[in-house]
Amino acid sequence: MENFEDFESRFRNVAPKQRKHTPEDGFNKNKVVNQVLDKSTMFTMYEMINARIIAYVNGIVKAGKESVLFWAVDPKGKDVALKVYLTSTSSFKNRAQYIVGDPRFLHLKKGTRNLVYLWAKKEFRNLVQCEKKGIPAVRAIHVSKNVLAMDFVGTNGVPAPTLHETEVDENDYHQLIQLIIDLYKKAKLVHGDLSEYNVFKTENGLILFDFGSAVDTMHPNTQNFLERDIKNVSYFFAKRGLTVENPADILAKIIS
Numbered sequence: 001m002e003n004f005e006d007f008e009s010r011f012r013n014v015a016p017k018q019r020k021h022t023p024e025d026g027f028n029k030n031k032v033v034n035q036v037l038d039k040s041t042m043f044t045m046y047e048m049i050n051a052r053i054i055a056y057v058n059g060i061v062k063a064g065k066e067s068v069l070f071w072a073v074d075p076k077g078k079d080v081a082l083k084v085y086l087t088s089t090s091s092f093k094n095r096a097q098y099i100v101g102d103p104r105f106l107h108l109k110k111g112t113r114n115l116v117y118l119w120a121k122k123e124f125r126n127l128v129q130c131e132k133k134g135i136p137a138v139r140a141i142h143v144s145k146n147v148l149a150m151d152f153v154g155t156n157g158v159p160a161p162t163l164h165e166t167e168v169d170e171n172d173y174h175q176l177i178q179l180i181i182d183l184y185k186k187a188k189l190v191h192g193d194l195s196e197y198n199v200f201k202t203e204n205g206l207i208l209f210d211f212g213s214a215v216d217t218m219h220p221n222t223q224n225f226l227e228r229d230i231k232n233v234s235y236f237f238a239k240r241g242l243t244v245e246n247p248a249d250i251l252a253k254i255i256s
């Protein structure tokens with residue numbers, strides 16, 4: 001791609017509702033995109049297009065407080081999920097506890113922006129670690145600054161349903177508990193933010209995602225995080241009417 005203006009033309013259907021208020025080349029004046037994508041983030045995406053990690057960006061899938069998910073497409077036509085961590089958010093300051101103490105991140109640079117970049121890198125590394133150890137989590141493709149590229153789980157820009165959005169059964173419960181165990185024993189990780197909102201249910205089984213909070217099992221708070229993950233998951237399945245094992249017993253079995 002020749003220049004930055006070309007890059008702007010690679011955004012298709014971004015926030016369609018806002019679009020009718022914008023001129024033909026209206027990307028710049030698009031409120032949602034402007035709020036989400038500062039120049040630096042746009043440049044990061046531009047570099048990802050030049051590196052042929054993606055060919056273009058199709059639109060925003062979900063906008064949260066801390067991140068925005070974009071649907072992009074790679075040069076072969078395969079869907080890619082771009083998780084853009086917002087550098088403007090203050091909530092990252094509370095997140096130091098998930099990084100300080102992790103032996104993989106000993107040298108920390110100061111500043112919110114750097115912490116956000118580190119957070120994205122951490123999610124990337126956690127996902128790679130899962131892939132290496134055969135844990136079903138979304139496959140990470142690339143990370144640069146605050147932009148994480150992953151396989152898109154879903155079709156036509158619509159993410160696969162999470163456990164929260166689907167019917168669940170006993171099999172899902174057992175699968176998820178086994179995933180927590182495998183994550184701990186094989187990948188030496190604790191998710192740290194596990195809930196029905198961060199697990200896709202697909203034809204090929206459950207797929208974990210949202211690994212920014214995941215910590216190495218050497219982390220001093222591992223046990224608390226693990227306990228919370230098990231409790232969250234257990235409460236969810238109990239709420240849906242399933243019989244669940246006592247979370248304390250599961251925890252004891254894992255760490256013994």
Ligand SMILES: Nc1ncnc2c1ncn2[C@@H]1O[C@H](COP(=O)(O)OP(=O)(O)OP(=O)(O)O)[C@@H](O)[C@H]1O
Binds near residue numbers: 067151209
């Ligand atoms: N690889 C992916 N493929 C398809 N959809 C995805 C992917 N990763 C995330 N999503 C979608 O984006 C949403 C938010 O992703 P994620 O949970 O990683 O971010 P978050 O910052 O924790 O957001 P939230 O606060 O809503 O949990 C998910 O609920 C899911 O629908």
Ligand SMILES: [Mg+2]
Binds near residue numbers: 210
């Ligand atoms: Mg999430």
